[in-house]
Amino acid sequence: AIRMTQSPSSLSASTGDRVTITCRASQGISSYLAWYQQKPGKAPKLLIYAASTLQSGVPSRFSGSGSGTDFTLTISCLQSEDFATYYCQQYYSYLALTFGGGTKVEIK
Amino acid sequence: QVQLVESGGGVVQPGGSLRLSCAASGFTFSSYGMHWVRQAPGKGLEWVAFIRYDGSNKYYADSVKGRFTISRDNSKNTLYLQMNSLRAEDTAVYYCAKDFHIAAAGTDAFDIWGQGTMVTVSS
Numbered sequence: 001a002i003r004m005t006q007s008p009s010s011l012s013a014s015t016g017d018r019v020t021i022t023c024r025a026s027q028g029i030s031s032y033l034a035w036y037q038q039k040p041g042k043a044p045k046l047l048i049y050a051a052s053t054l055q056s057g058v059p060s061r062f063s064g065s066g067s068g069t070d071f072t073l074t075i076s077c078l079q080s081e082d083f084a085t086y087y088c089q090q091y092y093s094y095l096a097l098t099f100g101g102g103t104k105v106e107i108k
Numbered sequence: 109q110v111q112l113v114e115s116g117g118g119v120v121q122p123g124g125s126l127r128l129s130c131a132a133s134g135f136t137f138s139s140y141g142m143h144w145v146r147q148a149p150g151k152g153l154e155w156v157a158f159i160r161y162d163g164s165n166k167y168y169a170d171s172v173k174g175r176f177t178i179s180r181d182n183s184k185n186t187l188y189l190q191m192n193s194l195r196a197e198d199t200a201v202y203y204c205a206k207d208f209h210i211a212a213a214g215t216d217a218f219d220i221w222g223q224g225t226m227v228t229v230s231s
Contacts, residue, residue, distance in 0.1 A: 001170070034217035036153075043203055043221035044153065055219065087153055094215045095167055097143075097155040 002026050002093050006086075006100035012108040019075040021103045023088035028068045032092035035064055035073045038102075039084045047086075048073065075105075083107055110134035110220050112204050117225030124194050124229070130187040130204030130222055138162070138182035141207035143218060144189045146200035146227075156202070157189065161211055172198075194229045201226050 003026035013019050023033070031051040036044035046055045048064035051071055061076040075082055088100040116128040130142070144156040157178040158167045166178050177190040187204050202225050205218035 032215060036218075038153075043223055044218075045221075046208070046217055046219050049208060049217035049219075089153075089155075089217070091215050091217060094158070094213060096169065097158070099153040099155065102152045 001096040002029060002090050002098055004088055004090055004098050004100040006088055006103050008103060009101060010104040010106060012106050013078050014108045015078055015080055017078045019078055019082075019105060021073045021086055021088075021105075023066075023071045023073070023100050025069045025071075025090055025092075029090045029092035031067045032090055033064075033066070033071050034089045034091065035062075036087045036089065037082075037084045038087065044087065078105075110206075112206065112220055112222035114202065114204055114222040114225040117202065117227045119228045119230060120194055121231050122195060122229055125190070125192045126194065126227060128189040128191070128202055128204075128225060128227070130189075132185045132187065132206070135206070135220075136210075137180075137185040139210045141212050141216065142178075142180060142187045143205045143207070144176075144178060144187075145203045145205055145218070145221075146198075147203070147224075148197075148200045151200075154200075159187070160213065161207075165213070191227070194227075196229050199227060199229050 005024045033051045035048040038044040052064045085102045085104045111133045113131045159178045175193045179188045204222045206220040207216040208219040
């Protein structure tokens with residue numbers, strides 16, 4: 001199975017900061033990558049698909065980039081409602097879809 | 109509105125069985141592939157199983173292969189997960205999730221998720 005490695009596993013930031021989360025695939029996945037946001041006790045929410053396409057209704061301060069094995073999620077100006085855990089997911093290999101381990105964004 | 113609602117979770121002894129359901133509404137259920145994803149307490153997300161929109165193809169994570177069966181009834185707009193030979197490590201919140209694009213073959217992001225149902229395997 002394709003392994004997805006996210007870093008960092010957690011970070012502390014302040015409102016207004018620029019935050020970057022990275023995700024590395026153990027083999028090339030083209031642009032078959034999604035990013036999700038999950039808040040405690042809630043289901044994940046799709047933020048970005050196809051590595052860089054913003055899901056409808058998601059604020060433009062979120063952006064994604066990358067292809068192949070290296071990907072990035074950037075939050076340009078962190079807002080209070082953005083404190084959450086973020087997951088990347090590859091959907092290149094339909095036989096075994098895999099998620100990264102998650103990045104928890106906490107208030108500094 | 110577009111909605112997925114899971115049910116059927118509970119407490120079961122090791123070796124036992126449970127069937128989860130996911131009721132879909134607000135979209136053409138029969139046109140979309142569907143997934144089950146689980147999350148153990150305090151842990152990350154783990155994909156469990158996929159079923160194609162017409163039920164013709166099913167894929168499973170190695171951790172559940174041979175024990176879990178995904179199925180769907182398009183006439184009832186309902187997705188199922190039959191879980192047999194349950195183990196302590198199957199304890200998790202189980203989410204159903206919908207493929208983003210119509211008739212996708214499993215290689216797609218998940219745009220709609222249910223609220224989850226908790227399964228606890230314990231003696």
